[in-house]
Amino acid sequence: MKRKQIETNRLYKDLAYLWPLVSKPEDYAKEASFWRKALRDKLGEGRHHILELGVGGGNNLSHLTNDFKATAVDISDKIMDNSRRLNPDVEHIVGDMRTVRLGRTFDAVIIHDAIAYMQTEDELRAAFATAAAHLEPGGVFVTSPDNTTENYTDGKLWHDTESDGKTTLTHIQFEYDPDPDDTSVNTLMFYLIRKDGKLRVEQDLHVTGLFSQQRWIDLMEEAGFAVELQEYPVHEDARQAYLFVGVKKK
């Protein structure tokens, strides 16, 4: 019997309306403080222009727009509706971080958790090349993997329930690695959506990349960046995360 394929990334497409119940701007305040500091330390004072690739709902970005002018790109127009509401002064453009070329440069490029969607080294290379293509020498690139091979835990289960008074969402997430020999892992998501006395269940699969810290450094250097790792202590568990801060070489 042929196994039914689970649709991927529905949270950014037909289920994007659930985003405000999945993730809130205030959840990103601590993370954003590290991104702001990393950018400020490298760029200095001034309202520098940053480009975010994979902006999603724009939660992290919402904490940076007081300091920086911003342009945002995402592969999904639907999820960007959340960012447009939150960040009305930001220019939003549909594009793929592996291939998009806006034909202009910025003071910095950031790729927050969206970088996780690069499943192979070639995809990671392509995203880093996009960052480099939008910077002049001396320009700054900041990104960060949620997981590396050093800290990944197979079989992690997480759930949360949020309500906006009309819809109550129970979001269940199961992270597992179906093939330890490749560079991707799966997150299976279930959404239990209660509205008007009815329960609807939807499922969604997110396939993300998993590489060693050293491969990240090697591939960023290959793309023309001098790389520095900055401690980024934001995980609820004991995992140590890092911001990978690159400066484009001359």
Ligand SMILES: C[S@@+](CC[C@H](N)C(=O)[O-])C[C@H]1O[C@@H](n2cnc3c(N)ncnc32)[C@H](O)[C@@H]1O
């Ligand atoms: C977890 S969400 C980002 C959330 C965001 N950091 C925030 O603070 O709201 C990940 C985003 O990456 C986007 N994405 C995935 N692959 C992409 C690609 N190849 N190019 C551009 N965006 C991509 C998805 O559409 C999704 O909006």
